[in-house]
Amino acid sequence: MNDALRTVGQDDGEKVTGGTVSAKDVVMRYGNIMALDHLSMEIPTGIVGLLGPNGAGKSTFIKAVLGLVEPQGGTITVGGLDSRQNVLTIRDKVGYMPEHDCLVELMTGVELVSYFGMISGMSKNDSIPRSHEVLDFVGIGEERYRPISSYSTGMKQRVKLAQAIVHDPDLLFLDEPTNGMDPLGREEMLELIGRIAAGHKSILVSSHILQDMERVCEHVIIINNGRAVAQGSLKSLLGAQEGRMRLVARGIPEDLASFVKVLEREQRVISTSEEHGQVTVVLVLKGPSGELFAAAKNAGVQVRSLTSDLSTLEEVFIRSV
């Protein structure tokens, strides 16, 4: 269990048991639209990616966890606490960075962060130094004394992150954190997410930028039509097609052709491509890999590499939805 979340409910003297966030059979309807359709998922610790096409139910799920909407069915627990019965206790330990613009434009960066720190339960004496600390952390310098209306999109994203972490939440929801940022800004935002996670936080990131997700996430949950269609560690999802290997071999064209024929006869070959005297074969091994090396030796070709054939997150996503 997440050590950080062990403290959820400490204000009320409640002991937390169970996983980080757990949803069971959650049903949420908006009129005729089924936003969450018996959604069940377990969100482990670390950085977790929440993926899905537009309207898949990601934001609704986040709002349900925060208690902003009440599901018509099912249960959601955060650190073992029921999201309906312990709304305020849970919210004290949760930070949320919304996708859309949400900052009070007339306030300065430091005013906004300390103000929302106080609304999250910090005293004035705590919130002011803490807001400077988190603004330093997210990379907002002297700009913090300017009204937010004068900030660039990237700076607003950083302030949104700062207000989400000012009260030191154990669980952080980041909705499209790199939205509208330039490549350098995106890079820095991902770096920040990694640094926060290193402080034993649980971070749920929702994003459409799958390369970003692939870089930072340890676990991935894919939602479509209000259901979790795939979930697991990133490693297991990317290598989900058990036993798929990628073989690269070199040799003269005739030898390579005969080697591929042997492979097609003895193994399950999925695809073959040849380029500059080098053949790449994606296959599923039927027996030990030694047979493959023996066949290569007999055919007179050189095996340059034999590795697991991992999909990209994009491929997994497209397959899932």
Added chain:
Amino acid sequence: MGLDPIRYKPWNGQRTEHAKRFLVITDHVFRQKLRSKWLLGIIILGSILVWVFPIIIFSLTPHDSLTTEVMLETLQNGLLFIFVLIAASLVCADLISEDLRGNSLVLYLYRALRPERYLLGKVLGALLVLSLFTFIPPIALGVAVMATQTGPDYLASMEVIGRTIIAAVLTTIFFVPVGVMLSSFTTKRTYAAVGIFMFFFTMTIVAGIFSESDINWQLLGPGNLLNYWYDIIFSEPLPQGLSLAGMALMTFVLIVPPVIVTYWRILSKGVGK
């Protein structure tokens, strides 16, 4: 910009009670409003015209004690109604509309702050600001007149001050519920400000037109309604044929449904995006 090599530091402080966090909003509204030059200008100008002159005149005029006539004359002065209405329009206009415009409502509501406490914080902040014009000056008038009285009956003066406090509380509260409600209907504070002013102004006009046929139509006018309440508070007789039930109903309509509607708007808008 760039990032400094700073690692994330936890915060280990003590959290304040959930129930008291709305006071942060109240404090913020109060401070923010006092930065508004327009509002300060209205409060200062209104205070001079409505309160400072009577304080000087009634204090200098020889008097035995503070009487209800002094307070009624000042409270039922049309200038007070106009200045309170303008001040309430300026104070309430952006209370909710700014949070709707910037979508910042969600930043409040995802925190451990219930929608009703968010609303309470905003309303209390508005009331505190308005009280600078509607609560403190009438008490100051009463105290000033009592301090300069020549007669020995301070108890009677104190009684009038007590009634003044009740009247001042009513004046402060009277315009805020509708003001907050109209602020929750728009994302533009100008629309909200004009809407609040026009709402009460139109009601006054309508009351004036129909009161020819029946005196109870006067109750539609918020200024008239307030004046009749002042009569009741200071134990003055009401005009013949005026319905007390009608007064209570109209006051209820101006206070309770707007608060409920605002609460509903906050709930629906808070999760809308």
